[in-house]
Amino acid sequence: MHIVIVGLSHKTAPVEIREKLAFAPTAMERPLRQMLELPSVAEGLIVSTCNRVELCAATKEPEAAMAALRRFLAEYHEVSPEEISSNLYSHQGEEAIRHLFRVASSLDSMVLGEPQILGQIKTAYGYAAEFKTAGLILNRFLHKAFSVAKRVRTETAIASNAVSVSFAAVELARKIFDRLDNKGVMIIGAGEMCELAARHFVTNGVSKVLVTNRTFERAEKLAAEFNGKAVPFECFVEHLAEVDIVMTSTGAPNFILGQRQMEEVLKRRKNRPMFLIDIAVPRDIDPKVNTLDNAYLYDVDDLQGVVQANLKERQKEAGKAEAIVEQEIGQFYQWLGNLEVKPTIIALRRKLEEIRQQELDKTFGNLKDLTDSQRRSIEAMAGAIINKVLHQPTAVLKRTQNDTSGEDYVDAVRTLFDLPAPAGDDKEFKPLDESDQE
């Protein structure tokens, strides 16, 4: 059995093509069933997100299946196959395994290491499992892909550093404060980015929120949203000492917070550190504030710089992730190879042959005064038993090897007789785990 993948991604197709070839997440049953009707396709799975479409299948005839899937993708969406053929990629065998492992580990994502793709593949697998278009091979394949993705996430830092400005702000705060739950934040002005960052802070535990705005009503409105308190703009400086994090995004043409004022505030706070985020352009806070001890001032460019550095860090980690993927490919490929009928029959025979030899040795050890001809007939009898026992299973394996159920028998034989199957951690199917979202 082989695995093939036909698909397109943000790397091979512009959005105009991707939107044409996407599958609606609410109606996956029809395309999945149609895909399974293709003569060369034994099992099927469709991953469709805004950045990629992947048709993944288990098949006996990889070349035919890939051609059929390309046609299917075009026909289903009513476009001509020629029109999209340059946007499609097809992978088979080891390449296909590598491809899905990389996609699941977010190594092929637009934003390297972004966590959504794993959840999207899990959802796609959920449909395939629900409509029974995934069988033994794809079940195992997908679960392996999930475990590879998990390994990549825990063993490398590929997803550990924020790559959006608002998340970067939260992360920096953690590098200063350790805990955020006993901290306070003040929002000055009402920029959208400010609000977004404030929301991140609140979901990360910040409990106290103060809001100030030149229009007091707007401050009150925003404060209500965060369960916070509005303070009049004229005296916001007096309240600064109460908070640890300050975010500003006013339209003021000049600095609204200077070095002298901040010095005063820090003194009132007994030098407990403060993190100031100035998202406004032109800036709201005098950059000299950053020279004060225990005050950390970041403007938009600084935060962008952090995001860039984090992306670079992710790039570095990608190398390690690729190495993990390579390791796991080998294991899975071996398992797939073990599903071949012939080597299984040979392994089964060898196993029983070993048992026969051991038991004969034991018996002959106890019965020392057997004649040679007696020994021979005992040996022959043991051999005959093996042949009789093996006859039916071997016949079934051979007969079913071209059916869709063939792999199930092979897998069962390998499990029942404990034949060496170095497929690694083939755990029981777990319920889908949606907790991996950022």
Add this chain to the structure above:
Amino acid sequence: MTANVLLFKITLLTYFAATIFYLIGVISRKESVRLAAIWLLSGGFVLHCITLAARWFATGITPVASLYESLSFFAWALVGIYMIFYLRYRTIMLGAFITPLALVLMIIGSAAPKQAPALNPMLDSWWFPVHVTLAFLGHAVFAIAAAAGIMYLLQERMLKSKKFSGLFYRLPSLDTLDSMNYKCLTFGFPLMTMGIISGAIWANSAWGGYWRWDPKETWALISWFLYAALLHGRLTVGWRGRRAAIFAIIGFAFLLFTFFGVNLFLSGEHSFRNFTGQ
């Protein structure tokens, strides 16, 4: 006698291995590296305890009388205190500073003569082990404070300059490092104070005078004032962060000088020569 020296060498090698894993742990994110480091260090610490006990039995006096013994004891205290801190803060970075320091102390110790000191009978008093133990525990706690201080300055510089190296992602937060500084101060300062007081009592029983301004006493007093100033500043005017970190580093430099410099360059009652009456 050879048994405890052999044990000492095995301990040293274990610390060496632990140091390597700690340094790898600075770069690698692998959980296995961190575990290897902490287990090697724990194993080394257990060996070290046995080493000290063996030495004690062999010589019959608390093993802190010769340079070799006291370096070994200092390293032991350092590792022990670090392990207590590890239970609370779980940071591998701290170990990456402390383990090499313990290793260096052990290496210097291994170069020092190892014969059993014949303790000057005048000094043989119950106050001797008390004084030395308290002093070294205090030193060890302040070594942690200095390591936390160095980490604080590194982290603070990156946050201020907005240029981040790979280290940034592994250092604990500024708050954590600053709270380490404070914890060390609250434990280290009483230890050091009691160490000095017990030393004075011992001196009185040995030489009939509490304080004789010998170089080591003077330098220890200077360090004590430094830490007293830091503690005072922290409690009253909110010295913290960078300033506290710098103080902790300077304070420990003074302590190191008090320990090494005075023994090596200056003479006085505290030099090991006088202990052993050679």
